[in-house]
Amino acid sequence: MDNLLWLIPALPLVGAMLLILIGNLLPKTYVAIIGVGSITISAIVVLLTGYSFLSSPPEGGQLTQTLWVWFEVANFKPEITLYLDSLSLVFIFVITFIGALIHIYSAGFMAEDKDYSRFFACMNLFVFSMLILVLADNLLLLYLGWEGVGLCSYLLIGFWHESHANGYAARKAFIITRIGDTAMAIGLFILFYQFGTLSINGILQSAPNLWPVGSAIATATALLLLAGGAGKSAQLPLQTWLPDAMAGPSPVSALIHAATMVTAGVYLIARMHVIFELSPAAQMTVAVIGAATLFIAGFSALTQHDIKRVLAYSTISQIGYMFLALGVGAYSAAIFHFMIHAFFKALLFLAAGAVIEALHHEHSMFRMGGLKDKLPVVFWTFLIGCASLAALPLISSGFYSKDQILWYSWAAEGGDAILWVLALSGAFITAAYTTRMMILTFWGESKTEIGHKPGKLMTIPLVVLAFFALFAGFIELPHNFGHFTLFSDLLHPVLPETRLGESETNEWIFQLVAATVTLGGISLAYYFYYKQPQRLSNLRSSGAFNRIYDFWLSGWGFDKIYDTLIVKPVVYLANINRRDIIDQIYNAITSGTTALYRLLSFTQSGSLRWYVMGLIVGAILILTIQIML
Amino acid sequence: MNAISTNMVMLLAAILFILGIAGVVVRKNIIFMLLSVEIMLNAAGLAFVAAGARWAQADGQVMFIFILAMAAAEVSVGLALILQVYHQHKSLDIDKLREMNG
């Protein structure tokens, strides 16, 4: 089956090319068939490849397929080579499988849109880029995918381009992630000069021999890569683009800004974990960034009005968990949470999209409500997604993935009590904002009439995703009960096992605390939003509370800081220099010359007497000088 | 023939030359200015002849012939131009003819 590897990215690429070239000429049905079909076949190929990969593991646990040599200069010879191991297998499975479901959903969701083919072209192109990103054998090819997903994200955020706000959000996303990408590019330069190659395996194998643990260059490289990851994965301090990115259609948010692209940073760090392990400082930074992000984003999610912005902040926060896990060395836990998160967050976005469409593009949760009986399928699937997001103990898959991270954040070698406290309070807030979202959207009285209900094309993906959001967690059970480790065993050849710290810790207590905190968060939101809503209004009348509320609503003021410190000064400088100060220097030279010639031409009076006098005076002067010298 | 000292002739040439310059500068009428220029030319010619005689070289006289020829050519062209100027402007006053200013 290994010779089919190239088909996996090629199919979406062909789909995208077809749609770009002739998409405008085709009727919508054919567009949908090409767009959805390419991804679906690709997903089937992934399943086949995955089956053969698992049933008869290839030598060394990896498949490679070289397509062609990209270029060859001096000793630099990047190839277009696809590389499959269990880590990339997990990723391509999530990308194509969830991708296919989201494409099916989009066929229904976008049915009324006039730019149907453009949408599917961009989506297919995105899946292609994302697959290249995770299948790349060298960092340069990875970078190609990395930038490619950025482009598609830009195109899709600004998909409804008539509105200026959408265009602004799209550019913001592209430029902020570009800042991270640029840092990452510098990281690649260092890697190239240190190792003479950008091949991932080559680097990972020779890094421990070349760099001592804790060396400055390892730290610098790891931090640069981290900057790239933080940009793409919307982590501090580059997280501000993601909430605005919700301007795109809901399937886009589900696929790009929840399930796949934003987890590219997680993939990068997991892939390059050897470099991070060589630098404890950088690894600590990863954990701290993760913990801080999950904490900050959680509070912001608690105050948002727009249902999609809640989900956006929640995504930032959940990726924070993944970074935290990576930072403490719990790689498989991070990847596990990535997979589970992809299921439930895609589900939540799709369901939210269904709600929004049913309510005539109403985004504000405060104008929703009472949808429990009107949209039963959406309600139940959304509920399952919320349970998973809130990590409802035992029955939701989110519990199993997040519990691992909570435990490791203390118990693993790189763990720390402070990280654990942050993660735990994050779990508390997560439960609270999830419940708040659920109650505001589905309970209470109806505030907006619903338009048309979602069709089969939209509900089937919801049900499938709900199934996975509920049960996917059972492939990896905690050590103390079940000790079923299918997932981490799969990843074991690629990612090292998590090393536990010195101190003895009892996992039961941690699970109990986590469960309690989750239930506490749920009941808090239940109390304020369902039982006693007027208490909240009383609280909101106090000034201090409102200030904090607005502070969180604005995402801790990051946008404002960046705006005043960076954006405005640069734009101001650019605008006052529009006419190019250097050009003004040349203009000054020309006007100086012009002034001089006007002065000289004044002496050409046309009067013959004047010239003769000039002649004589000149002659006398010369003679005098001659005589005097 | 009494030998006249070269210095005296040079002095005469200088006086003539200065007279010519003064004529060019103070006269208003172009014809008089042209005449003054002629005087200057002849002053220079006189100086050449004197210098030729002083060193017993023919060059000075050759130069004088040149100057003579040139002066004749110059006067003919100059007078023709003056004629044209008079036709155009009905005046030969140099202070009124100042069109060619920058």
Added chain:
Amino acid sequence: MILVWLILILMGGGLLAFMLGQWNKSLPRWIALFTLFAGFLGLLSLWIEQYRFTNTWLVNYKTEWIPSFGITFHLAIDGLSLILLTLTFFIGILSILSSWSDIRDRVGFYHFNLLWILAGISGVFMAMDLFLFYFFWEVMLIPMYFLIGIWGSENRVYAAYKFFIFTQASGLLMLLAILGLYFIHGNNTGTFTYNYFELLGTVIPEGTANWLIAGFLIAFIVKLPLIPFHSWLPDAHSEAPTAGSLILAALLLKTGAYGIMRFALPLFPQAAINFAPWLMLLGVLGIIYGAILAYAQTDLKRLVAYTSVSHMGFVVVGIFAFSELALQGVVMQLITHAISTGALFVIAGILKERLHTRDISAMGGFWQQMPKLGVLSMVFTMASLGLPGLGNFIAELLILLGAFRSNLWITIFATAGLVFSAIYSLRIMQKVFFGPKAGSAPISDLNWRELSILTSLTIVIIWLGVYPQPVIHTAKPMVKYIENIFSGDASAVKNNKLLYQMKTAEQPNKKETYVSK
């Protein structure tokens, strides 16, 4: 002889177009197109042929011109010249097509100028005699002056003068430097010659060498242009007709980079090393300064012109890094910048033809009416911001990778330029194609001619992005040669010179005549 023919058919075609233009308006277009096609096909045959030889020099033609002053008519091409010549003819064809319906006034003279510019450029890329080089350098200047001055837009005379004075003044300094080199070499060896190969390795006192290279460099960096000598470019670009902007951006700027690589570096290696850090600094300043200015412009063509300043900064950084990676990147950048920026000028021209304005605040929301142009513009703005998969990425990557070792901090700032390029590139798309629709007049999408111009450029830029190896292979001997000059000690220069000359002299199995003195 093929090299002489390349120039002759351009000049002859130009004269023919001029004469026949009196009688018929469309005939000059066809003549120009046919001429360029013929040359293009001839060059393609050389591409295939080059794989048969391992020679540095593919074709060589030399005959006496003015022997008493040591001036020869010496044309020769290696891989670098071949690449740039092919580019010249390719862009030439597109420039004829892009002005097909635009120019209605004095069609014959227009195409005469166009072909003579191209002849001058081709000559610059081939001349191996410094006097001849200077001759061609001037040949490309004067028709360009006419092109801007006659067929430009409102402020054309100002722009044409500015262009002329900048390039002419800097060219004269180069002439002085050429003469200086000529006399120094003559006094050293007794042979007074302008021949490039004989002048290579001339022993020059370091102080003098600094002055001489400065003379060469000033001409070249004004052409590139490098800040602070860039200010002619936005005016010339924005006022020139579409074909003029295309040729300016895609070809004329490249002659500067070519000149540095061909003449300034090999002739004065030590002096080049002395100047390198300063020029790299100017290059990186240009990258960022050009990008910021591009962001602030409201005139679409001016905007694109400033992006050229930014991109050419990369070229300077790459050249003066003196490494094979960076130099290959420079060669790539010359081509990809020609393609992507050329395409953006064509797009600006297309929009201007429809809207009669270049002001981007009068544009917006054109995606709905011009989806084809929208998609193609997206490709080229993405190329301009260095998206992987398109040629510009390879170029910028190689330049930065190559420069990284020679100057860490400059490279880091140059890399930061990528962020700025994203900012201005996305602004183009937003202002022109996205947002609410500007104006109510219906605008037609591309016709077959415009579509074929942009499609061919798109194919090339994607091809260069996914498989640039043919270009890299072709440029390799020249790039290696420059790298060798700077990698080793001074004796490497001398050996290289010998090697270079020997290879020139060999010329196996070639029909070309090699007339020696």
